[in-house]
Structure formats: structure tokens, C-alpha cells
Amino acid sequence: MRKWYALLVLIIIFACKNDKKEEKIMKPTSSIKKKEVVYQVFTRLFGNTNTTNKPWGTIEENGVGKFSDFTEKALTEIKDLGVTHIWYTGIPHHDVIRDYTSIGISNDDPDIVKGRAGSPYAVKDYYNVNPDLADDPKNRLKEFQALIKRTHKVGLKLIIDIVPNHVARNYEGKTTPKGQEPFGASDDTSVEYHRDNNFYYIPNAEFKVPQWQDGYQPLGGEKISLADGKYTEIPARWTGNGSRLAQPDRNDWYETVKVNYGVRPDGSYDFEVLPDNFDAKDYKSHFEFWEGKNVPDSWMKFKDIALYWLAMGVDGFRFDMAEMVPVEFWSYMNSNIKMQNSTAFLLAEVYNPDLYRTYIHKGKMDYLYDKVELYDSLKHIMAGHGWTDHIETVERGMKDIEHHMLRFLENHDEQRIASPEFAGDPKIAKPAMVVSAALSTAPTMIYFGQEVGEPGAENAGFGSPSRTSIFDYIGVPTFQRWVNNKKFDGGQSTEDEKNLRDFYKRLLNFTIGSSALMGQYQEIHYYNKDHTEGYDHRVFSFCRWSDDEKLIIVTNFDKEKTYDLTLKVPEFMIEKWKLSSGTFPMEDQLYHDSNPELKVTDTKRGEFSIQIKPLESFIFKLK
Template structure:
């Protein structure tokens, strides 16, 4: 892997949809959809240019659509599965060849040097679930066919039944056998950790390189999910994401990030960072930053603070929004359409507006630096404690840290204010001791380092030692 672990999440039916009709609640025929064939080699090469290493194909497994029981929206939820052993017919050019078309997309992904990830939804299925391969029977459902929260388009599975365990394990083996390299596991805290312990170990005995990412929200459950359940990574929602969002909105000081990584302890490098996904606000939303460029300092910290993986949501790099992209409807996104149109013409940026083009260039620059060994696998030293409020440093808006690998040391400085600034950063003796390096005339604990930072951005400065 050239760079750090970076996931690109795409809701395939929206990502690759070139139709400009976006009638609210519109049908497949009206609004159109992306298809497996649209994930071409050129699309995958563009993702590689973003230093993406893994592609999470959201909404691939067959789910309930219009006309089904309790279906939400015009297209239905990707998480109300109707057959774990099938893919959505609407994603195929030829419905009766849909599995072959899916397999071809997976092969293209692998041939492009990317690892494909798909959903695994263990807690619930659609009330209309039926599979010709291995169907569920009444004992596989919780008594009364209940559902959690407002998920009225689903019924909850019964993990008090051992047969459910085995059927779910076999589903994972089926998709791994088709070349899928990992699973983003939905709402993992709603399923017994004992199941995960047995299931992940069982699947990895046959496919040891498989990656399991868990959607989890309760920090008190992280140790059990990692150490007992066997997850490789968990969502960093209630830690870095929530904190960064508050900082961007001016509701928390930048220095509050220190407490968040400290809480994560030995798990911090296994917490999947993100700023957008299908559940969260777009950065351009007024409920987040109100402008995609105002999220760049948060992107800087998310990418560079430690070796933890990062997830990018499709269209984030183009500033899509401000509304949340629907996961329940057939729709398309204007900047994604322009990007795809340009890509098909041989230049992905050809039809992008100025803002989308400029933002994409910044994302590509930021993402390219994740190949730097100090960023990809180096040690981190948080400098915030050594830099109290002063004329040249504001801990409410500035966050600073060091990354080091071998002889390379980088000072990373994030500016969450809307003004260009020049800060002076103290590097304490403890940092030199921690990294095992000597102080020099040019780099020492008594001479602050001066750093210029653009508004809502970050500076990666290599230090001479």
C-alpha cells in the first residue's frame, strides 16, 4: 500500500447517475441510476489519483424497492435487504446478468490496485426477505418480527438462534469468494459481541486478509468490539468527527481534540476518521460548515494526525451539498454529473465549475501527502499543551502536532479561523526525548517555529534537524 488506508464510499446508484432529472420521489425510469458498468477503469484510476486504497460500494446487495413492505423513498433503503445472495437488478445493464456484471466490477477494482468493500447488515432485513440460496425461517427472526427505532422497513434478526449465526457467517463467505476484500458492518453494537468473535475468526480462517469495519457509536463498547469481537477498525464518530464538527462551527476549542485522542488510548490508530458519510451532514450544509472550504482544517487534522484510516464520501471532494444526499431515492448530484461527463471526455475537471475544480485540486494535494512515510506510519506528538494562548497562538482556533518517521520530522499546523495567520509554535524538550533526537541550533526547545497558515486550512512544514 503506497499511502495510508483511505476508503472512498460511493452509493453506486447516485455516484454514477448521469441523468439530470431529479424529481422528488421520482421513479427509476424518471430519475435514472448508476450501474455496475459505469465504474470504469478511468473512474477507478481517478480514485487512485486521490490516493484511495479501498472502495466501499454502498447499496449493492439486493434491497427492498418501491412497492415493497414499508419501503422508504422512491428507491428504498440499501439497508433493508431482501436477498443477501443477490445484487440489485437496477444496477445491471442486463438484469439476468447482474451477478456477472457485479463480478466484473469487482475484478476491475482489484485490477486497478483497489480493494472492494461492501455492506454487511447483520441486525435486520426487509420484511419481504427471501433467498433461493439460503432462506430465513421464523426462528431466525425475533419474536413478533419487531424492528429497532423507526426502521419500519426492517425486521430484527434473532441471534439467540445458532442457525442465524451460521447463515450470517455463510453470507460473508459467499461474498468473500467473489473477491470482496472487506465488509463495512452496519450497527454492530446491536448484535452480540460473541457472534462477532466467532464469525470474524471463522471467516478469517479462510480469508485472512479480509477487513472488518464496524459502525459503532458507544466508546465503552470499543474494547470488546476490538479485543473480543475481532474488528479491524471502528467508526470514529463520537470522538474526532463530533469534536471536529463542533470546532469548525465555533462550538468547541481546537485544543479539545487532545482529550479525544487520549480517550481512545491504544485504539486510536484503528478508529476510522471521516467528515462525511451517508448518515451525516455534507460539509457545505449550514448544520456543519456552510461552505466546503471551511472543512479543510478538519480534513488536514483527520488525514495527518495519526496513522488511523480515513473515509471520503463521494462528492465530498467536489463540495456536493448543501442538502444531505438521499439514500432512499433515485437521484443524481450536479457536480458528480459534471465530473463524470468530463471523465468520459478525457478530462475529469473539464466541466466542473470553478469552486468544485479548486476544491478537488486541494483534496488531491492533501490526499497525495498521505503517501509520505511520516504521515502513513510515523509517530505523533501533540504540541497543544506546550502552546498556551498568546499573541502568536490561539488554542481555540489552532491545533499543532508533530509527525516523525526516521530522520523526517513534520510540523503540522491547522487553522480553524477564517483569517490567514502566522503562529509561533513551541516544541518542548519532551518531544525531543520522545522521538530520541537531539536539539540543534535550528530546531530546539527554546526557539519557537514560525508557521504561516491560510484561512480554514493547514500547513505541513518539514523541520530541519
């Protein structure tokens, strides 16, 4: 595998060197004037100041954050970090192991719930919110509406999850509006499939709880009445990840059931497909295409859910595992959303690069996760294995859709950078963060705690450390020091944590104010590998520019080596920037303490000298 990878790298390098330089210039594809930055926060963990951290602990033992913890002070601090959108993760009412029967919520069975606090992706009622998050659970929806108002008041837009591929195995939808039905209410359960069934069934079979192995037991083995190894479901239904077994495997998404979108069990479609030319049409044309058409029942149910939350003031959605749902549904769903709110922020989890363009153009998604391309490449480089050459390979391969590929280094599914299982040191992410935030016109996303170096080391119960738990009640120690007993001022943070947050704040605020980062892109990495002594594959350099701003960005991914370089700016860039011969002062936009001069010769070649320390980055702006 390593020999194959090395050969591939050589082929790519050769191809890149022999292409015409002008053809590598990326032109902007967006009408948005400035960068957007998404701050993902796991809502129930944000304001929790309890430090007990008992594995499988209850709310009373380990605590839980609330909607009310997002005070104007807290939200202002998030906005001032350089954030435009906040993604509140875990809002819709999902399964939880806590007794809320006094307010009419049924108890959830630990045999079909992951963790004690439950998976946010096993939604039980799409028309209400997680009762754990409310100071007064019976008024939980009003408390969330108040949070929407506070979020907007400080100038942030907000995103919540919609999970279209599956719902909780015990979905109830008790607060579904009058005139509408919860998922599955009118299904014909005698057949495996019917177009307007919301679920797939296994006739004449009874659901069985998975066989637990390796010592795992729900709730860590705690004995409560419902944790009996049984859950009644007759007939059994397909599991969320597509398993058709009445007894799913423990590694299946056993806590959920798959939603039927009119896809027959053999994979064929029971609905009209989009014409071939519809990838070039706008959302209004897609809306008109579907208007009046008879679509599967699940399509209408999820459309109604999205419009319900938009009407409440939500500004957009993150769609879980969108590629497991037909693209025609997304054309229908997203065109309906955009007709109600043309600026809605629509972000989808899609991991198959072969589907990117289909889900962007036909599915009318604004943004997709750039996980398997840039994230995986940067992770490899941060771990000390990859070459920065691959950054340009990724960017070239997606230049036609670069604006739609949201960049990140952490989210709730990925390992924390500071965890020993990943980089072991949050500072190692600094050059990668500069590249992630400045390489394209796409939005940037960070995960709460990333900005202070949270390592995700707690053993919360379900799952394992290195990822902050989304299944159990737990505290987040490094982040709690910044929360500082809900003063939200970093009063308990260490100097390293304060310095790291300061770096993120400087970088993100620069990105949301820069016109060049919504302009054109050109790597100068390969030119410097050929022409600059000492420059190698641990350094990366590129240019970004607009009519009124010109940037040269240089990063050092090496955690030990300092580079003394006389960096070159090639002739084709000098011509693009229309620079005459002479000296042009520059200033670093991150810390403003490095001010080299770009010297342009009569032969239209530029150069400047810098010393770049381990894990250091510069964003030089021509004055």
C-alpha cells in the same frame, strides 16, 4: 449545559497541562506500514448523469447509475485521489419499487419500503445484487463480478455492506445456494422466541403498516396497486430496531425485521459466552474456540454469506449497526472471515464508546467508526462553537485503540459539510480534514462528492435535504459536474470545486505515502497556547514522526482570521528527535510553497515563524 461544558473543558485543560509530556506520546499499534484511505461511494448515484431530480422520480425520470459506470478511467481517478479501498454502498439485493417480475423477482410493497429506490439496509436477497445497478438485470451478478475484476485491476480493494441486525421485512433469498435455507424458512412461528429461529414473532398478531403523519405517503401519494396501506404478515415480527409492536411507529425501522442471534426476549444469552481472557487472543484462537460448537442458526447463515462474498473477490465488509448484535457472534463471524482472508478489511458501525474495546478485542473488528468522539468534536469546531483543545482530549482518551478508530467527516448518514444545515461552505472542512487524516494511524474515509463540495440540497422524496438521498433515484449535481458525461475528468467543475478536489488529492496522497503517519504522535498545542503570542483555541498543532520522517502539522480552523505566529517546539520534542542546536529547513508537503526554518537553541528549544491564513493548514517536513 454550556456552563457544565465550560467547566469540563477547564478541568481537562488543567489535567493536560499537569501531566508529564512524555506520557502523552502515542506509540504506533499497527503492523500496517502505510495509511489506508476508504472512498465510500453510493453505487447507484455515482454514474447517474440525469439532472431532472423530480421528487419521488422513477428510474426513467431521474436515472440511475450502473456497475458499468465504474470504468477503468473512473476507478483510476478514484485511486489517484489517494485511495486504497473503495466501499461500494448498496450492493446486496434490497427492496426496490420497480417491476422485475420478468426475471423472477417479486414486486416490493411501497408500504414497507423507504423511498422509491429503497433502503440499502433492507436486504431482500443476500446472495445477489441490486438489479437496478445492472445493464442487464438478469446477469446482474456477473456484472458485479466484472466490477470486482476492474477494481482490482487498477489496484484498489473493495468493501461491501453486510447488515447483520435486520433484513427486509419481505426477505426472500431466492438465490440462496442449494443446501442452504433463506432466513426464516424453518422458523417455528407459533412462539415468540426459539434459539434457532431467525426472527422474533408476535404470536396471534397481524402486522399493520405504520400510521403516516405530517402529510407523508409512500411514493409521495402516487397510487399503484400495492400502495394500499396494507402488508400481509401473520404472525407479525419484531421490527429491525427492536420494536415489539405489531404496528410499528413511522419512526421505527418498519421496513425491516430484527434477526435473532440466540438472545432471549429478556436479554439473556442462549449461547456460550467468551472467557474473560479472550480479548487478548488472536483470531485463530477465537476460530478454534468456536469450532465444533453448536451456535444459533443465524450465526451460521451470516457466516456463510460473508464467506460467499469473500470467495467472489470482495476484500472486506462494513457491518451496519454492529453493536446491536452480540459480540460473541462477531468473534465467531470475524474469526471465520480472517481464516479465509487474513487481510480482510472489517469496519463496524458502533456508536457507544463503552463498547469500543469489547468489539475491537473480543469481536475482532479491525476498525470502528470514530463518530461520537472525533467526528462530533470536529463538527462542533467547524460550526464555530468548539475549541481545538478538545481534539487532544479525544486523542488521549483513545490512545490505546487509536489505530482502530476510522476517521471521517462525511458518510451517507451524516450531513454534507457544504449544506447550510451544517457548515454551508466545503472549504470549512479543510483544516478538519487535515486533522482527521493526519492525527492517528487509523484509516481515513471520505464520501463521494465530499472532495468537490457536494451540498446534498436535492429534495429526492423520502427524507430531507442536507444528506444525499440513499432512498430515491436522484442526481448529485456537484459530483455530476466532475463526472462530466462519464469522462470522469472534472470538465464541468467550477474553479472552486477543482481547487477543493486538488486539496483532497494532495492531502490523501501524502497520507498514504507517509511513514511518519504510521509512527508516533505528540501534541504541541497546549505548549504553544502557553508560550506563543497570538496562538489560541482556533489553531491546533502536533507532531508525527518515524525513524526517517519528522512532521510538524499546524491548522487554522478560523474562517476569517490570519495568524502570524512564532511557533514553539518544546524541549522534550527536540530531545525525542535528537536534534542538535542549529537551523533545520522544513518544507510544506501540501503545496510546497512555504519553507520556514526550525531554529534550535543551545537550551534545546525550537521555534519557527509562519503566517497561516483562514482555513489553511501546513504539514511541515524536516529536510
